[in-house]
Amino acid sequence: DVKVTQSSRYLVKRxxxxxxxxxxxxxxxxxxxxxxxxxxxxxxxxxxxxxxxMKEKGDIPEGYSVSREKKERFSLIxxxxxxxxxxxxxxxxxxxxxxxxxxxxxxGSRLTVL
Amino acid sequence: xxxxxxxxxSLSVQEGRISILNCDYTNSMFDYFLWYxxxxxxxxxxxxxxxxxxxxNEDGRFTVFLNKSAxxxxxxxxxSQPGDSAVxxxxxxxxxxxxxxxxxxxxxxx
Numbered sequence: 001d002v003k004v005t006q007s008s009r010y011l012v013k014r015x016x017x018x019x020x021x022x023x024x025x026x027x028x029x030x031x032x033x034x035x036x037x038x039x040x041x042x043x044x045x046x047x048x049x050x051x052x053x054m055k056e057k058g059d060i061p062e063g064y065s066v067s068r069e070k071k072e073r074f075s076l077i078x079x080x081x082x083x084x085x086x087x088x089x090x091x092x093x094x095x096x097x098x099x100x101x102x103x104x105x106x107x108g109s110r111l112t113v114l
Numbered sequence: 115x116x117x118x119x120x121x122x123x124s125l126s127v128q129e130g131r132i133s134i135l136n137c138d139y140t141n142s143m144f145d146y147f148l149w150y151x152x153x154x155x156x157x158x159x160x161x162x163x164x165x166x167x168x169x170x171n172e173d174g175r176f177t178v179f180l181n182k183s184a185x186x187x188x189x190x191x192x193x194s195q196p197g198d199s200a201v202x203x204x205x206x207x208x209x210x211x212x213x214x215x216x217x218x219x220x221x222x223x224x
Contacts (some may be wrong), residue, residue, distance in 0.1 A: 004157075031210055040123070041214035043158075043203060050210050058211070090157055093214075102148065103205070103212050105157035 003027070004106035006091050021109050023091030031094045032074035033058075033103070034066060043090065044078040049074055051110040067105045081113045117204050120215035128223050133191040135218050137204035140185065144206040144213075149178060149189045152201045152217070156170050162189070162200075194222045 007022035010054045033048040035058075045058030047066040055066050063085060075094075078085055091106040104113065119138045127133045135149075145166040150158035163186070164171040164178045171178050177190045193196055201217045 004126065009155075033212070035214075040216060042120075043205075043214040045211065045213075048211065056210075092157075092212075095211075102149075102160050105150075105159070107157045108155065110155065 004093055004104050006037055006089075006106040006109045008109050009107060010110045011079050011114075012114065014114050017081050017113075019111065019113075020079050021076040021078075021091075021111070023076070023086050023106055025074075025093040025104070026072065027093070027095070027102075027104075028035045029093035029095050030071075032068065033092040033094075034040065034064075034074065034076045035090045035092065036060070037090055037108075040088050046076065054091050074104060076112075080099055081111075085111065086113045087111060115140075116216070117144075118204060118213045118215040120204060120218050123216070124219045124221070125221070126195045126221045126223060129196055130193045133189075133194045133198065133220055133222070134194050135189040135191075135202050135204075135220065137187045137188075137189075137215055138185055139206050139213075141208065141213075143208040145176070147180060147187050148205045148207070148212070149176075150203045150205060151198075151216075152203060156204060164170045191220075196222050196224050198222050203211075206223070 006027045016078045034046045035043040049068040065077045089109045092103045116175045148163040149161040152158040204215045205212045
């Protein structure tokens with residue numbers, strides 16, 4: 001079974017702090033994604049990566065950056081956390097670069113910024 | 115602009131009856147569609163998918179229908195069970211990216 005592991009299930013941070021969210025997948029997937037989920041807004045794509053050291057902006061990249069130094073690991077970084085970044089963050093991975101590939105999600109990281 | 119839309123935020127159904135969840139999309143380049151189920155404080159889990167070359171795909175109690183001309187897909191759950199109560203997201207993909215709807219919260223009443 002594919003496993004996508006997010007390092008922290010729950011985090012509480014203060015405004016202005018730097019936040020790292022780590023994600024590791026164990027199935028040698030090329031593609032990795034970071035989404036945030038907010039009530040009434042669904043899942044919105046922040047960044048994705050289709051290869052090591054490659055990254056592409058999603059729909060809401062402002063205030064975030066990412067790092068993919070190894071194929072299995074994709075990190076989301078909030079350089080200076082703000083209260084409007086309080087959300088559920090979901091990491092996902094997929095094998096196929098084209099279509100017919102399923103997204104596998106981690107358990108999610110609930111971030112609260114005070 | 116939202117490329118995948120789920121216009122019903124919530125749906126309540128009696129146990130044993132059919133649940134029908136709807137989804138519309140705008141981009142004709144999408145060729146793969148998926149449904150995910152999500153419980154609170156957990157990540158979404160994959161339910162069922164359909165390629166654009168098909169109009170129906172079945173897996174047990176779950177069936178997805180695709181109407182390409184209307185850019186519409188639906189998920190049918192028959193019979194509905196209390197454990198099906200969750201938020202359901204539809205998603206569409208054309209290449210690498212997946213686009214999600216805003217979700218429909220399904221409540222199955224025992």
